[in-house]
Amino acid sequence: MLAWYDVHRRTLPWRAGPSGPHPDPYAVWLSEVMLQQTTVAAVKPYYARFLERWPTVEAMAAADDADVMAAWAGLGYYARARNLIACARAVAADHDGRFPDTEEALRSLPGLGAYTAAAVAAIAFGQRAVVVDANVERVVARLFAVERPLPAARPELRRLTDTITPDARAGDFAQAMMDLGSTICTPRAPACALCPLSADCAARAACAQEDYPRKVAKRDKPVRRGTIFWLEADDHVLLHRRAPKGMLGGMRALPSGPWAGDDSGLAEAPAAADWRPLGGGRHVFTHFALDYSVVGAHAPGRSAEGEWWPVDRIDEAGLPTLFARAAALARSQMERL
DNA sequence: AAACCGTGGTG
DNA sequence: TCACCAAGGTT
Known part of the structure; x- marks a missing residue:
């Protein structure tokens, strides 16, 4: 995956250059919160505007609530914007304006759940962390042909992801899995011919790629x-x-x-x-x-x-x-x- | 722990 | 048109 990533990684505004230093934790955190349940294309213009207007966590902490909420308008899931403000102020007040560098400490900040805490720890601080988002769930569910449906399969998928996460470059590995999931191992019509994992993929071996991850039926919307x-x-x-x-x-x-x-x-x-x-x-x-x-x-x-x-x-x-x-x-x- | 919480793209 | 889906978190 790391070799594939070195060649095929997407160029994204919040990513540092190849083999460069770790990117700014503030920029990583901001992008990860915006990317929660939100597509890269939707995030890009918001990310640029936010980073321009509030270039540091101290600036974000000092912002007026109304300005941040208005700048977030249209991106959806507005609790994220409320938590964004609360998190910036917690970092400024309790951590001397610097994001903590452990998954556990990150997890305690507002708006950082299991995924975001692991992603920031791995990408911004080079820690080994098991990063599981919807892309990783799909890739791993196919790779191991996990039969248990989501969301009940989450613990199993997390455990399986742990077994394939390397000690070094865990952040790059996570981003490689997410790039693979968004460009190759897509929900429908995955491009298995281009996939570096196809030879190892249990779902592919059974010609049942699109049957994974299995999911429970959703309720219809009133x-x-x-x-x-x-x-x-x-x-x-x-x-x-x-x-x-x-x-x-x-x-x-x-x-x-x-x-x-x-x-x-x-x-x-x-x-x-x-x-x-x-x-x-x-x-x-x-x-x-x-x-x-x-x-x-x-x-x-x-x-x-x-x-x-x-x-x-x-x-x-x-x-x-x-x-x-x-x-x-x-x-x-x-x-x- | 199931329910709540936006929006835009995709086929 | 419509169902599905996305770099999830909180209560």
Whole structure:
């Protein structure tokens, strides 16, 4: 794997050059948190903006919460941004501004679970750590033809990964496994002809590559309904900040009712007004889909409670994707009113 | 420990 | 269109 990696490794912004020194732990940590359940392509522009704006963990620790949350808008899983701030402040306050260099100490920081702690320890500090992400799970499940389905197979996959992790260059080994999983040993139609492990792969020997890793069937997503409110006054629109936890927690947002099976309609409107329908759509979250309708109105003045934001600068408000789309829809339709 | 938590790409 | 999936963590 290491020989394959030396030839085929992807060039990524958060990677140091071949056989160079270990990369900056802050940059490794930032990239690893962004990459949690998120594709490389989606992360790249966010990573560049964050590193430019907050080049050190001290800078991140000193940042305003609202600025970090707004910069994270669109990337999803917003608890990561809340933990990012908390982690930076913990490193600044409790570790003299330097990330700890052991897996155990890293694991105790906010937002660092088993995967991220191992990845930072191995990649940024050269420690031997067993790094298991979804790519590694897939590669190892195929290599050993693991019959137990996910997620119950996690302990077994972790143990098997341990048996093939080298003492030296554990970080490169982990990145090699992840590169292999994302470019060769893909979920569908894996390119086994190009794989350095194909001769050793039990799933390949059984011509059953795509049958691994085995997984338990997922539950289907319920559909919820809700109304999103666009209230304009004096070329400003009413925003508020969502509760610190839960769905889209801590993010700036358009007012909306609770999302339940039924739409509560105008009952949750932020003000009494002549609400007009502007359209709607479906937005799919992790465990439910939302059928939303957008309604708009002009208010007599900026009387309602909240943050009145200039309409022509709405793109700078840092709205999560759902509300960014609702806002775009509202702006295109409000001129009809 | 099962549930919760976003979004965009892919076939 | 739609199901699946991604460099997972927290409660």
